[in-house]
Amino acid sequence: MSKVYIIHENTEWTDHLTKRLNELNVPYEEWHLDQGLVDLSEAPPEGIFYNRMSASSHTRGHRYAPELAASVLYWLERHNRKVYNGSRAIQLEVSKVAQYMALNEHGIQTPKTIAAVGREAVLNAAAQFEGKPFITKHNRAGKGLGVQLFYSIEGLKQYVNGPDFEEPVDGITLIQEYIQAPEPYITRCEFVNGKFLYAVRVDTSEGFELCPADACQIGDLFCPVGEETPAKPKFQIVDDVNDDIISKYESMLKANNVKVAGIEFIRDANGEIYTYDINTNTNYNGDAEAAAGKYGMLEIAKVLKAELEKMALTV
DSSP: OOEEEEEESOHHHHHHHHHHHHHTTOOEEEEETTSOOOOTTSOOOSEEEEEOOOGGGGGGTOTTHHHHHHHHHHHHHHTTOEEESOHHHHHHHTOHHHHHHHHHHTTOOOOOEEEEESHHHHHHHHGGGTTSOEEEEESSOSTTTTOEEESSHHHHHHHHTSTTOOOOTTSEEEEEEOOOOSSSEEEEEEEETTEEEEEEEEEOTTOOOOOOSTTOOOSOOOSOOOOOOOSSOSEEEESOOOHHHHHHHHHHHHHTTOOSEEEEEEEOTTOOEEEEEEESSOOOOHHHHHHHTOOHHHHHHHHHHHHHHHHHHHO
């Protein structure tokens, strides 16, 4: 019997989906790809495959999980299996450079960014931001890896040449203009089956710890702005999202064959939208969803169930 296969490396982030699959009586199997092999001479099983591999896998001791997952996805696609978030999705997941190029191709504005390898190159890149605040971040990131705010090149120099400098797992550090928002929040737009589901306003007054998963906690916050903690929820589903940017996001996702994603943007003081992150391994905040009555994992489970039932009718 065909089933849904979930490709991932973090059970804690996958339990929310398997709970929904169980509720809908959908047969499934987890492929936890922290290690393993791919026999390229064999054909994959029949079924529906959903890739949830994360760029931050190396922070959980799974350094080569994305590379293994990519091999599996190439194998599945070679045999024409139905894959949600296939090889192109994983390319975007592990590279912000790839994300920005895909966004720009569809007329979506991103912050000015320079990719650099090596400490000297990082300092040279920062010279282009002289007199303006800028941030550093890892190209292959997740969990806010390597994100630091700087107001001067001298501050960056002390960091880069000091013991606290975080070497990116792929060697690429991004130096990016800092977008100052008039209010301390960013917006994350969620898409399921390539279509807009809802948007979440994320309060950043304590810093950009942006992972919405209930279990996701990071020790270091980034870009603190000093306000006191507000009484309102950190994650709140909202309706007031620019329709034009949603349409552009959907077009970009379709062109890259990405079915499930969370895309984050920030507005500057003039209301200009800057998009800075695509998460193809998206997570959802339980409190925000319960308050709004909208559930991302349930919608994904429904899509997977419908696709599995469709496959059964063609057999």
